[in-house]
Structures are given as structure tokens and as C-alpha cells.
Amino acid sequence: MNAHVNLPASGPVLKVDGLKKHFGGIKAVDGVSFEVFEGEILGIIGPNGCGKSTLFNCILGQLQPTEGAVTLDGEAITGLFPAELNRRGVSRTFQLLQVFPNLTVRENLILAGQEHQGSMLSRLLGPKDAGLTAEAEKMIGFFNLGHLADSKAGGLSYGQQKLLDAAMAFMAGPRLVLLDEPAGGVNLTMLASLKERLEAINKEQGATFVVIEHNMDFVMSLCSRVVVMAEGKVLAIGTPAEIRANPAVIEAYLGH
Amino acid sequence: MTRHPVFSRIDANLATLLIGAVILWFAPAGLKSYGLYVISLWLVMSIAAMGLNLTLGYAGLKSLAQAAFLGIGAYTTALITAKGGIIGPGWSWPLAFVVSGAITFFAGVILGFPALRVKFHYLAFVTLSFATVMFLIFRNEQWLTGGVYGFSNIPRPSVMGSKLDNDLAFFRFVLVVTVLLSLAMWWMLRSPWGRAFTALRENPLRAASLGINLRAYTLLAFAIGSAYGGFAGALYAPLVEFIDPAPFAISASFVLLLTVVVGGQGYFLGPFLGAAFSYVLPEVLRATGGLYLLIYAALVLILLLITPQGIIGIVEKMRENRRQKAAQEQRNASKVMLEA
Numbered sequence: 198m199n200a201h202v203n204l205p206a207s208g209p210v211l212k213v214d215g216l217k218k219h220f221g222g223i224k225a226v227d228g229v230s231f232e233v234f235e236g237e238i239l240g241i242i243g244p245n246g247c248g249k250s251t252l253f254n255c256i257l258g259q260l261q262p263t264e265g266a267v268t269l270d271g272e273a274i275t276g277l278f279p280a281e282l283n284r285r286g287v288s289r290t291f292q293l294l295q296v297f298p299n300l301t302v303r304e305n306l307i308l309a310g311q312e313h314q315g316s317m318l319s320r321l322l323g324p325k326d327a328g329l330t331a332e333a334e335k336m337i338g339f340f341n342l343g344h345l346a347d348s349k350a351g352g353l354s355y356g357q358q359k360l361l362d363a364a365m366a367f368m369a370g371p372r373l374v375l376l377d378e379p380a381g382g383v384n385l386t387m388l389a390s391l392k393e394r395l396e397a398i399n400k401e402q403g404a405t406f407v408v409i410e411h412n413m414d415f416v417m418s419l420c421s422r423v424v425v426m427a428e429g430k431v432l433a434i435g436t437p438a439e440i441r442a443n444p445a446v447i448e449a450y451l452g453h
Numbered sequence: 454m455t456r457h458p459v460f461s462r463i464d465a466n467l468a469t470l471l472i473g474a475v476i477l478w479f480a481p482a483g484l485k486s487y488g489l490y491v492i493s494l495w496l497v498m499s500i501a502a503m504g505l506n507l508t509l510g511y512a513g514l515k516s517l518a519q520a521a522f523l524g525i526g527a528y529t530t531a532l533i534t535a536k537g538g539i540i541g542p543g544w545s546w547p548l549a550f551v552v553s554g555a556i557t558f559f560a561g562v563i564l565g566f567p568a569l570r571v572k573f574h575y576l577a578f579v580t581l582s583f584a585t586v587m588f589l590i591f592r593n594e595q596w597l598t599g600g601v602y603g604f605s606n607i608p609r610p611s612v613m614g615s616k617l618d619n620d621l622a623f624f625r626f627v628l629v630v631t632v633l634l635s636l637a638m639w640w641m642l643r644s645p646w647g648r649a650f651t652a653l654r655e656n657p658l659r660a661a662s663l664g665i666n667l668r669a670y671t672l673l674a675f676a677i678g679s680a681y682g683g684f685a686g687a688l689y690a691p692l693v694e695f696i697d698p699a700p701f702a703i704s705a706s707f708v709l710l711l712t713v714v715v716g717g718q719g720y721f722l723g724p725f726l727g728a729a730f731s732y733v734l735p736e737v738l739r740a741t742g743g744l745y746l747l748i749y750a751a752l753v754l755i756l757l758l759i760t761p762q763g764i765i766g767i768v769e770k771m772r773e774n775r776r777q778k779a780a781q782e783q784r785n786a787s788k789v790m791l792e793a
Contacts, residue, residue: 231480321645
């Protein structure tokens with residue numbers, strides 16, 4: 198638990214404090230606390246059903262937590278609506294792919310950034326691209342989607358949609374990005390490029406990431422610290438090396 | 454700025470609209486009063502369907518109350534413009550047009566609130582009950598609406614001091630209003646709002662996570678869609694000059710729903726095609742006498758079997774086939790190169 202020691206003295210970007218989510222008698226999330234620091238890539242791992250996605254949904258306002266607090270840059274954000282959180286700079290991807298199939302790649306990206314531009318009225322009366330064409334082009338280039346920019350997102354391959362899904366989360370320069378299984382179902386070649394893109398954008402945008410992932414190699418090489426969850430609780434927090442060596446984690450999850 | 458196929462397709466919509474408007478300005482010069490009535494009705498119902506196409510086709514909110522909004526607009530216009538008009542013959546219709554739009558806009562906002570909580574057929578039932586209540590008000594509140602005896606002697610609007618009693622002049626007036634409302638709709642749908650409405654339909658959960666204010670856009674989709682029903686009503690009343698509750702009954706809301714679906718929901722030009730099918734075709738089929746409803750019902754069934762996306766879906770399918778063919782040719786060409 199003392200992995201924070203060498204991290205910056207400034208307060209955490211995201212602080213989750215004693216978060217609980219109970220569905221009747223089922224304690225999906227049961228008192229989870231951790232902090233995420235500026236520019237960090239924090240991984241969350243744990244067996245299926247251990248509460249990772251429920252935790253995300255509580256942080257992001259999709260579910261109301263039963264108990265506990267979430268703060269962003271020291272401000273309480275517990276229970277804020279997803280759209281409000283997004284406008285405060287928190288963006289996310291979903292475990293299951295969620296792009297807008299009938300919009301083109303470019304339109305998906307513009308959509309992902311447009312609500313951060315101006316007011317409702319200026320979005321009606323202003324330019325149709327909300328002034329985001331340049332930023333969308335940059336993102337398209339960055340994720341190698343150039344040849345597909347004008348194709349409908351629904352016609353893309355799974356891996357390409359996954360890249361678009363991630364790219365959408367990075368429009369409008371988010372402060373904090375929560376990625377729910379970004380590597381799920383992505384083939385090995387695409388995986389390497391996804392990891393490299395995520396690292397590059399983490400450096401370039403200075404955004405802070407929280408990543409839920411099952412692919413151990415992906416998590417261990419991408420993240421600076423890892424939270425291990427089991428049965429709704431935090432089992433361990435530490436650097437990838439510490440986690441690999443933790444007997445409790447090996448017992449519960451990694452196996453021998 | 455670079456050109457994108459989707460944006461140029463919307464520009465094709467604009468071009469079709471403007472060219473169509475020019476043709477319609479001159480084409481009906483030889484038509485008799487009945488013919489002019491039918492094409493005027495087509496445009497008026499296209500406006501109402503355009504509104505429903507926004508609510509249902511773009512934003513995906515199932516509403517079964519569009520004829521009620523048409524009725525609110527028609528009765529409001531009748532009340533404001535009849536008996537010389539409340540502010541004289543010259544300005545009463547413009548006032549009625551604005552008031553009809555405003556009342557239906559706010560009624561739409563109120564009706565939109567249930568849409569924040571319920572979706573699909575639940576929402577359809579909520580809007581259906583609203584339509585029923587409105588119909589009962591039109592029929593039973595005789596002091597206001599004239600009840601089953603209706604409201605007669607609704608005057609045609611005046612433009613620059615001269616009353617549009619000539620059917621051709623009135624048709625052209627309807628055409629100008631239709632074009633202006635269509636342009637406003639076209640602009641809105643290509644703006645970020647249009648994308649947000651589509652996002653609302655396709656995946657509200659993801660839309661919210663991208664900062665899209667679901668509440669605001671849901672209420673706007675309802676309010677603006679309803680206001681187009683009100684605007685259509687403001688033209689419908691002087692077109693028919695006599696209104697009673699019948700054209701605003703539940704069945705009329707279903708016909709408007711059919712109009713949007715048959716035309717192609719979520720396509721800008723769909724409502725015009727749909728309204729031609731729902732309001733012009735029956736007039737043509739009237740010549741077949743008693744068989745008309747049977748033929749009409751069969752046509753609806755066949756059409757939706759062939760192209761569930763509506764009439765405009767046929768155009769889309771042809772375009773897609775052409776794309777597929779081009780892609781196949783490209784594949785064949787590259788295959789030859791590989792084998793060589």
C-alpha cells in the first residue's frame with residue numbers, strides 16, 4: 198500500500214473513498230478505496246464478477262453508490278450524472294463496444310467532442326463540425342483510421358471499432374479517462390498498436406488513465422500501478438512487480 | 454474544409470428541396486381548385502410529418518400524438534384569425550402562426566418529460582393518452598372549439614393587404630412557408646444538434662458518457678417536433694376553412710406515423726415522400742370507389758415488405774448496390790493483378 202511514496206506531492210486526480218454498491222444482499226463493490234495521480238496509468242484487475250465494472254459505473258454516475266465518496270481534483274463528484282462528469286473532463290469507454298454505427302468515423306469523433314464546445318445555442322447556429330474537424334483529423338491520423346474517416350462506423354472491423362471507441366474517449370482533451378477492457382477481443386497486432394497509442398496519448402495529452410483489463414501482459418506493461426480486486430474488495434495495490442510477487446494475489450487470481 | 458460524403462449527401466437534400474420548390478411554384482398553374490387543394494394538403498402534412506420525423510425518426514422517441522398538435526395549431530389559428538382576426542386581417546395569421554408554434558412547443562416540452570423516464574411502447578401509450586385527451590377537448594369544449602359542429606369561416610391569410618382567396622396564390626404561400634420550415638429543419642439536422650439527436654436514438658448510454666445532455670435533447674426533439682405539428686395546423690385551418698375534431702383524432706396520429714415510416718424515418722426527404730403516399734395517393738385511388746382502402750392497405754404491406762426503410766430506402770438500396778458493384782470490380786481487378 199505504500200506505492201504512493203514516490204509519486205508527486207500534489208493531491209490525487211481521482212480519489213475513491215470507501216465506495217460500496219450493494220444490490221440487495223449482493224455486495225458488488227464493498228468498501229473500495231484508492232487514489233490515482235496526475236499522468237498515471239492505473240490498472241484494475243480481478244476475476245470476472247469481482248465488481249470492476251460496477252466500480253466504474255459508480256465512479257461515472259451510471260449507478261448511484263450505496264456508500265462512499267468519489268472526488269475529482271479534490272471536488273466531490275459522487276453521484277453526478279454521466280453527461281455532467283464528462284463535461285468536467287471525465288471520459289470513458291465501455292466493456293462492450295459502443296460506437297454510433299450510422300455515423301461515419303469522423304462524425305463519431307466530432308460527436309464525442311461537440312458538447313464541450315460553446316453553448317447549446319452556438320451548437321445550433323454555429324458550424325456543423327462545431328470547429329472540431331482539425332481535432333478529429335488529428336485523432337483519425339493518430340489511430341491510423343485515415344482511410345476509413347468517411348465510412349460508417351458500423352461497417353468497420355471489430356478492432357477498428359475498438360480503436361475508434363478509444364479515440365472518441367480522447368476527444369475534447371479529457372482530464373481522466375476510464376477504459377473498460379480496451380484490449381478485449383483485439384488481435385495481437387492491433388493490441389501492440391493500441392498499447393503504443395495509449396502510452397503516446399497519455400504522454401502527449403497528460404491525461405490520467407484508469408484501465409480495467411484481463412490481459413495480464415497488457416496491464417503489467419502499460420500500467421504504473423495495479424489495483425487487484427476480489428469479491429468487491431481491494432486485495433492489493435502496487436507496482437506490477439509487487440503485484441506479481443504478492444502471495445495473496447497469486448493465490449486468488451494469477452495462479453502459479 | 455474537406456468535403457465528406459455524408460455532408461454532400463445532405464447537400465443533395467438541400468438541392469432537391471430547392472429545385473422541388475421552384476418546380477412546385479410553376480407546375481400547378483393549370484390545376485383546378487381540387488388539385489391545388491390536394492397538393493397544398495400534401496405540403497401541410499409534410500410539415501407535420503417532418504416534425505414527427507425529428508421526434509421519431511432522428512431522436513427515436515415513439516410519439517403517437519402528432520395529429521393532436523396539428524389540431525392545437527389549427528384551433529389556435531381559427532380562434533385568432535376568425536371574425537376579422539383579433540388584431541385585424543393583416544397580422545392575425547402571422548400572430549396565429551407564431552402562437553400555434555409556441556403553444557405546441559411548450560406542450561411538447563411537457564409531453565417530453567415522460568420520455569425522460571419511459572421509452573418505446575410505454576412512451577407511445579403516454580402520448581396516445583395525450584392525443585385522446587386533446588381529441589376530447591376539441592370535441593366536448595363547445596364554447597371554445599365549436600365541438601362536433603366545428604369551426605367555420607376560417608379566413609385565408611393576407612399578404613401585403615390582399616387576401617389569398619385565389620387557390621393558386623394560397624398554394625404558393627403554403628409552399629413558401631414549407632420551404633422556410635424545411636430549411637430550418639435542414640440546418641438543425643446538419644448542425645451538432647442533428648448528430649446529438651441521432652446519438653440519442655442509437656445509444657443514449659454512450660451519448661451521455663460523451664457529455665450529451667439527454668434531458669435537454671429529448672425535450673428539444675419533442676418540443677420542436679410538436680411545434681412543426683402546430684405550424685402545420687396554422688396552415689391546415691385556412692386551407693380547409695372549416696375544422697371539426699375528426700382530422701385530429703387518434704387515427705390521424707396513426708396516419709402521420711405511417712407517413713413517417715413509409716417515407717423513410719430518419720431521412721430528411723422521407724416525410725415528403727410519405728405524405729404523398731398517405732395524403733395524395735388516397736385521393737388518386739378514390740376513383741376505384743369501394744376498393745380504395747383495400748388497394749391502399751395492400752400497397753402499404755407490399756411496400757414495407759420490399760423496403761422496411763421506407764420509400765427512400767429504395768434509393769438507398771440502389772446506391773448501396775452500386776457501391777457494392779464498384780467494390781466487387783475493384784476486388785476482381787486486384788485478383789487479376791495477384792494472379793498475374
